[in-house]
Amino acid sequence: MATRGEQFLDSLKDGRRVWLDGKQVDDLPGHPAFSGTLDTIRRLFDLLDDPNEQDWVGFEVPGKDKYVHSSFLVPHTPEDLARRSRAFAYWARETNGVMSRLSDYARSMVTGWYAARKRLGKLDSHFNEKITAFYHEARDRDLFLTTALLDPQINRSGDLDDRVIAERYLHTVKETREGIVVRGAKMIATSAPYTHDFLIFSFHRLPSGNSTHAHVLIVPANAPGLHIVCRESFADGRDRDHILSSRYDEMDAVLLFDDVFIPWERVLLHGDADAVWHLRSDRTANALAFHQTVVRFAVKLEFVAGVAFAVAEAIGVDGFLHIQEKLGELITQIDTIKALALAAESQARHDESGVLVPELSYLDTARSLGTRLYPRAIEILQQIGGSGFVQTPSTVDEFDGPISRLLQLYFEGASVGAEQKVKLFKLAWDLIGSPLGARHELYERFYAGDPVRSFANQYLYYDKTVLTGPVWKLLQKTGVTQH
Template sequence: MSAGKAYLDRLNDGRRVWLDGGIVPDIRSDPAFRGTVRSVAAILDLQDNAATESQVTFVTDTGAKANIAYLIPESKDDLFRRSRGLQIWSDATFGVMSRVGGFYRTQLTCWYIARNLIRGEQPYFPQKMADYYAFVRDNDLLLTAAGHDPQIDRTKLAHELGDLYTALRIVRETADGIIVRGAKMIATGAPYMDEIIVSPHSKKTNDEQRYAVMFAVPVSYPGVHLICRESFASNRKEDHPLSSRFDEMDAVLVFDDALIPWERVFIKDDPEAIWSIRSDRLGKALSLHENIVRLTSKLEFTAAVGTELAESIGIRKFAHVQEKLAELYFQLESIRALLVSAEHRATLHPLGVWEPMLEPIVTAKNLGNRYYPRALEILQQLSGAGMLQVPSTIAELNGPLGLHLQKVYRGADRDAEERVKLLKLSWELVGSRLGARHELYERFYAGDPVRTYAGQYVEYDKQHLLEKAGRRTG
């Protein structure tokens, strides 16, 4: 059975995916989900394709085949191999699906590598994490996470809001596990996943111990509800080439007194332990490495679309157009250079794995917050009102007015159908609901850009700069 077929079979598990006020009986056939489901299955089949199998998978120590995101980089070549495999994975969706890629699978791999650093009050963490890593890896499961608390009153901590607050917390413990109640945001891609890891993304205080819990559950777990945003999917693949295939969906998780078995509870009542594992430098470096690989796919795609827009209406010879296109290219090449720099300047971590250099990766991530919105702005400037001057469907070009429309919508170097397809693709990136979601995502997926920029300043090794300035002025 292919990886894609196995995935489709797994989705028939009774998961409680809520959309438009009701539970979706089967996301494989529902119009809001089926296009993306098919895309995910096709991407997973890359693992069984003779042309890509060796690049997107590896053989484990037990002889099983596993996704490249679970590969532990025990050599520098392993790090390069991860990068190549993740690039193929990202290119398959043009970088617009972040969680079907390897981000949280990479993060889980990092937690497995660093599992023995979390002991003390959490003595069972190393073995539980080792077991969970092997389970997810060997069963080729897709993984996402949820860690943000509902936005109710951000001037107060969780325990200060009392009954008003609905953030996930432990309400009691039993011999079988913990009972959790409340919500977590925002589980990107959750309806399509197999597993969800839940833990706070922000640091909890000692007064919030009941909120400081880290565990994993199957998406279909009893007492777990996925509350989806409005669907951005389309059933018109030709007119909406991205929305019909890659609406990743975002969901809020609601836990209705769900019993989490002890073997699935990794950390509880320990804010410091959770913060330690979440802020570990190795974990940050490897997981962000995957993010930047995906970002290069996305920027390459926007640069390609921009180039085609200019070609299609014969404006590439104008200097101001060349300037805009060059900006798209240096966005791409800057991020790609930072990625290569991080990989080639990797160092051997004390745990015996190769760690990509963090500073170039963080720089690329922070630049991406600004680059992608700017890339969309350039596409708007290149097209002008062109994206709005297209027929509602491509099929109209062959309708009653087809002979006239073929002349009206033709381009400088292509026929009307090819140009209209390009304009519709451009609109998907720039003006559609899916496009607006992606712009918001790229701005905030790694946190508030103000804080991430400030964090880079705080963490940057400035001593050599101060010494250099002192030598020159002293």
């Protein structure tokens, strides 16, 4: 019988239209651009059936005799939250923090909507039944999910009054008794080629009166008319030289909706921009999903620090004060993000449905800070290794070739042999200099939204009187009033 991971791979042969290098990819697991990444995901799925591992990543659904991923667990107790966190960290560690969209983010959002269904049910009388049905389906069928929230980057100075933009942003062109037909594009959807369903809604607030662009949809990847247009692949199957790119390239894609029919049961909200914004801002769903991003990010920082420490030791620079200062900075990064995750968990509060919701403000802070910490971590790694990252033969296989003796001599490190050092520096290069590495820096800068507006929002939504109050109070002592 096929394992759960193999069933996942089989399920991708469902008629989806994935475009890469101008061709439609019919066999995703067999294609070199996807095979390494999908093999990684297959192994992650299989963990849920491994008696030694399943409790780390999953929970047993009462009455089902089956473990499912803990991103589907609705947390009511601190133990539940800890179980969710443990699962996020486990999958992140299995992928060295380099795979960010293993579906546990989008699954958490669905879990959050389901958990908050009574409150969110006020937005639409059918919401409760639709999200309940989809939550159970996603959980019980191990559905891989991802999000696509942004509109295409055509002209950011325009808005929906611009006819070109209005036509190309995703909108309803037809409404029938069975559902709606949508046209337009959405970007970016990481993991799109191998997702089962997309969560589609608007990241930014729409004008209240806008009904044609207002929707929250769950769209199957094989919906007729949906085209998944991939960026170029960074995977080349050279897993000894490009250890990260060959295993962890989670593809990014743009979704083109060429008149896609969405049945009503998959239309969670429709035609009401304020209701869409309400759902998009829901504290429970956002906190559950953002929690995953912060736990995952801490693991990634640990990995970067691990590579940096190893590089410093390998070339004997770890004794220099300024290198130690930089390595110490990497530890402060890890501790900062971990502490924010812990603070969010320990300050979690029950919402009116009894769901234990991590404290969102700490998660927002971690996500905003991450946009600055990650590029700095990569900068530190560059400063430590210098030209060592390019002092490598084009392939480690050359250690078995005619000039092996010379390579062993001149590529040697301070604390490691030549082959080990070259492998380490190639790994580091994959993190800092390869197309995958560059994509990761871009990812950490932008995945949580435009960092400029994220920081600004923290200010805008902060209860500022808590901070300004004591200032005015102090000034009052000298006879100055606020107004």
